[in-house]
Amino acid sequence: MHARSGSLRRRCRSIGHAAVVAMLLVALAAAFLVAPTERTMGDAQRIVYLHVADAWVGLAGALVMAAAGAAYLVRRNLRWDHWAQAAAELGWLGATLTLVTGSLWAHAAWNVWWTWDPRLTTALILWALYSGCLLLRGGVDDPHRRARLGAVLAIAGAADLPLVVMATRWFRGMHPAAPAMEPSMRAVLLASVLGFTALFALLLVLRRHQLELQRLVEELTESEKEMPC
Amino acid sequence: MASLEMTARLWWILWKDLVSECRARRAWPAMLLLGIVVAFTFAGQMDLPPDEQKRVAGGLVWLAIFLAGMLALERSFASERENGCWQGLRLCPVSSHAVYLAKLAVNVVALAALQGVLIPLFVVLSGVPLLAHPAAMLLVAALGNVALAAAGTLLGALTAGSRNTAHLLPLLLLPMAVPAVLAAAEATRLAMDGQFGAPWRQWTELLAAFAVLFTTIGIMLFDFVIEE
Numbered sequence: 001m002h003a004r005s006g007s008l009r010r011r012c013r014s015i016g017h018a019a020v021v022a023m024l025l026v027a028l029a030a031a032f033l034v035a036p037t038e039r040t041m042g043d044a045q046r047i048v049y050l051h052v053a054d055a056w057v058g059l060a061g062a063l064v065m066a067a068a069g070a071a072y073l074v075r076r077n078l079r080w081d082h083w084a085q086a087a088a089e090l091g092w093l094g095a096t097l098t099l100v101t102g103s104l105w106a107h108a109a110w111n112v113w114w115t116w117d118p119r120l121t122t123a124l125i126l127w128a129l130y131s132g133c134l135l136l137r138g139g140v141d142d143p144h145r146r147a148r149l150g151a152v153l154a155i156a157g158a159a160d161l162p163l164v165v166m167a168t169r170w171f172r173g174m175h176p177a178a179p180a181m182e183p184s185m186r187a188v189l190l191a192s193v194l195g196f197t198a199l200f201a202l203l204l205v206l207r208r209h210q211l212e213l214q215r216l217v218e219e220l221t222e223s224e225k226e227m228p229c
Numbered sequence: 230m231a232s233l234e235m236t237a238r239l240w241w242i243l244w245k246d247l248v249s250e251c252r253a254r255r256a257w258p259a260m261l262l263l264g265i266v267v268a269f270t271f272a273g274q275m276d277l278p279p280d281e282q283k284r285v286a287g288g289l290v291w292l293a294i295f296l297a298g299m300l301a302l303e304r305s306f307a308s309e310r311e312n313g314c315w316q317g318l319r320l321c322p323v324s325s326h327a328v329y330l331a332k333l334a335v336n337v338v339a340l341a342a343l344q345g346v347l348i349p350l351f352v353v354l355s356g357v358p359l360l361a362h363p364a365a366m367l368l369v370a371a372l373g374n375v376a377l378a379a380a381g382t383l384l385g386a387l388t389a390g391s392r393n394t395a396h397l398l399p400l401l402l403l404p405m406a407v408p409a410v411l412a413a414a415e416a417t418r419l420a421m422d423g424q425f426g427a428p429w430r431q432w433t434e435l436l437a438a439f440a441v442l443f444t445t446i447g448i449m450l451f452d453f454v455i456e457e
Contacts, residue, residue, distance in 0.1 A: 073453055128404035139391035149387050152450045159442055
């Protein structure tokens, strides 16, 4: 019975992985084959399909991190901290890719690699917050203290999120707030965001599972050391 | 009655920190000295036409306050970790809210002292009319002070529990306080020009919102930070 449920779980996992890969391949093919070439920027405009999806992953990571942090503070269960840690790492990756792809876009559109546009600045702030969060976590040994401090920082950092989202409305910058797009372009953008969201969810689950296993190994090693020879 | 008692206890911690700083002189002299050195360095770069000078002065003043103020913010909890004072503070019959508010008040006093030195110093060294409208400047300075102190007190307590305390606070506080520094710099620039229209109100409100937000977050979450 146990072996059968294990095999079923493995099969479900394989189907899930295959679905995520298929979604990403569809988004990639659509970005190059379905989406029309933009008139002024040409093929460089296709960066947007990756850039927006990365930015969404960067934001989603911060939201998951803050929610998991709040759940830890209420429940005091390290499982929630593993979700927060996994979200912090993936959010950092999303924010880094947002900055890189944004810089490539800026060079193609405005002929500069970086500009102090408010939304770019707030994306940089988000990236720096993730980096600080990971550094803070790396500097604390006790897992529960690490979880508590990480949770407080994640919640405080989430308070900065409205600035990231509302930046273009609050300040006037050169970043396109809601660029006018062809319906087919919008459909490709949606496919890309969905594909990256699925990839984010999959990596989040895998990384959380890995952190869980790592904690189990640490606990077993500790108990082995304490056992009399 | 309860609030009167809390105010009294808050005052004890504030007084304890101020007396300790006056006797040991651990952070404030270094903070003031760094502020003066930074002000001289920045003033040397402000040999510009008056309009250009006004455009950059607000940002440079607030950057100087931020950089030098970091020393006081970092020490406010790091000093408690030394010599086992942290345990003593936790054993105090006061709520964690009172400890946070007392530490916030100490940091507000430290930053006010820094602003009291740096703002006139910038006026003397570079001739920028920072005090052309003193009431507006006072309001922006007070809001900016509370905003930086509120975020700095919470993050100072957070990083005091980490191995790399001294390096972490600037790394965390700078991105977190960017909206406050930007708003303070812009409100200062507009106040110098006497432009008190909608943009000035917008920046001042953003600064006030940041101060209120981080004071509230600090009060709500401080208990989790000082827990052992």
